[in-house]
Amino acid sequence: MxxxxxxxxxxxxxxxxxxxxxxxxxxxxxxxxxxxxxxxxxxxxxxxxxxxxxxxxxxxxxxxxxxxxxxxxxxxxxDAIDTAPGAPFVPVQDLPDDVLQFLLPSRYCQSDRLGALAAEITENALPGYDQVEAIRSWIQTRVTYQYGTSDASTSAVETAEKRIGVCRDFAHLGISLCRSINIPARMVVGYLHLLDPMDLHAWFEAFVDGRWYTFDATQKEPRGNRIVVAYGRDAADVAxxxxxxxxxxxxxxxxxxxxxxxx
Structure with a gap:
């Protein structure tokens, strides 16, 4: 489109x-x-x-x-984003050099503190894409989307505890959970067609099977018609x-x- x-x-x-x-x-x-x-x-x-x-x-x-x-x-x-159920996990030793940075904890994504939660969410998923989809689905169903419940300092750990936030918080939590199980993840900001209410939007990408895939925990189903403006480790990089x-x-x-x- x-x-x-x-x-x-x-x-x-x-x-x-x-x-x-x-x-x-x-x-x-x-x-x-x-x-x-x-x-x-x-x-x-x-x-x-x-x-x-x-x-x-x-x-x-x-x-x-x-x-x-x-x-x-x-x-x-x-019009659609690529999906790949069953796509395999990439071992850390095989990751491209420029992808390694997206495994590390960052300002809003304290992945080193969310390992137990990530393990619980993904325990029945195949390593790789299916683990990320389990994380996305868990956030979409277990975290409430509500304006005014977070601010510019809210971190992934706080969102995991309070189970409420907006698109930025959903993305930070998804990124952190992925990184905690050694799947590289990065923040994305841009535009999404038919977003309601309309605003600039945030989601995340995860690196599996040798490439980046889009995941949006604010949406029930995969949706295309996105315009990416910027990528980064978390919101500090993409303001x-x-x-x-x-x-x-x-x-x-x-x-x-x-x-x-x-x-």
Whole structure:
């Protein structure tokens, strides 16, 4: 499906502040960026670079006053995500070098503290894809999705204890449980068609049988039509805006619509 997607951010900036934005997706597996329009008001110099995870980052100094960012995209997306029941576990010694980092505990994903829970959840699953699917299914059925029940400091351990959270928390818990049984897992943020309520979304990917597979614990069934914006170890790596000064987000608007064929 061809999607028209984007977001608009309106900030109030009391004094000039450095900020790093992460809003531009790249073409890759399951998506092709057809067109993109990136607007910043007022217009200021921007430096773009690629971070260690391959994400496109925009570095700038925000001016004092009202500051607006808007990005609009047209992206061809896959209608379904790949699934592979029975796909085998990859032994740690056989993992690619760049995948090893996604086995380690990280700021919000304390995988070293969730081994017992992961073992309990996956005890009847075949090693590999089926273990990850057991984790995804357990989170989807045992953790309540509810806005306002977590914040930017909530970790996977807290979510495992409280059994409530939002998409970011679901992803952190899934990542942590996978890593605790030596399956590499990483955070993904982006857009999902027909997400309700509409917002930027988070899910996770796990590395089995030599490749990454998508898992979304907020959804009952696998769903495609996703636009990936960024990958990382956890939310600290994939923030849409990392600010180094006082900035207040006054308004945020996100849209994902099917792009109709022009008549």
């Amino acid at each position: 061809k999607l028209f997607a984007g977001c608009e951010l309106l900030y109030d900036v009391p004094a000039p502040a450095p900020v790093v934005l992460m809003l531009r997706p790249r073409s890759g597996a399951g998506q092709w960026v057809i067109s993109e329009e990136y607007q910043i008001e007022p217009s200021i110099p921007v430096i773009e670079y690629t971070d260690p995870y391959g994400n496109l980052c925009q570095r700038l100094m925000t001016p004092e006053g009202k500051f607006k960012i808007q990005i609009s995209l047209v992206v061809e997306t896959a 849409l805006a990392t600010q180094y000064g006082a900035m207040t987000l006054q308004e945020m608007r996100v849209w994902v619509e099917e792009k109709k064929v022009d008549s």
